[in-house]
Amino acid sequence: MTQRRLDFARELARQAGALLLERFEARRFAKASSAATEFKGRRELVTAVDREIETLLVTAIRERFEHDAILAEEGVASPRGVADRAAEFLWILDPIDGTTNFVHGHPSFSISIGIVRSGEVAAGVVMAPALGGRAGGECYWGGPLFGAYCNDHKLSVSTTTAVRDAVVATGFSYGRNEMGADTNVERFTAALMEARGIRRCGSAALDLAFVAAGIYDAYWEKDLAPYDVAAGIALVLGAGGSIDVLETGKSPLWDRQVLASNGRIGSELRALFDAL
């Protein structure tokens, strides 16, 4: 049942990825107007392409798996944020994760398709059409029962055992200017001073895929939505990594926070943050 959906999601991501790359290059080389960019908040962007890709994804999923539930970032499928968490199968979709990068011509953006079965993350696909330097880009796919892959290459998390030897990644909330917001700056500074390197590439789905690929040894972020992380969580677990949270007792999928690691440095990084 999940395998069928994962196979379908891979083909759907390939098709949607080709369209997204076409739109990206048209915008980047100014053959298309950038006027179709709107604001959802002070710095949160949404484009007509977000909605175009989401409509493509939702229509195809509805046609093939009509009884499955769908949660999609732009609300094409259902009121934004309403999700039937108890459904046997729930699709969690981000049509463009890394929208700011997409609008500004940076290649670190992805299509994220997460599949949750009876409340547990079961599989995911993260499609990065502008990465990899070859036709079709990089398609990360897998899940806890399937392993994790980049195109046809099997992935496994890194073997780094200390934060001082690690390359880690994070991101920052759109709402960081709001009164009382958790800006993540203290955690960023602590990790910057301890780790070998730190990256902020602007797509949570890709950051999680990079943990699964052993490129990053860990990644954390707050104020993320389920559609930012659902597919990436499946990939990290499929590659033998660990998924934790920044506040004990919270859900990495539903409570807007995640700490993903290779399973070897996650607790050290969590302790570094808890000590702040």
Ligand code: LIP
């Ligand atoms: C983005 C995440 C990124 C985070 C941004 C934003 P979007 O998602 O992928 O990690 O730092 O604030 O949430 O809005 O591009 O889908």
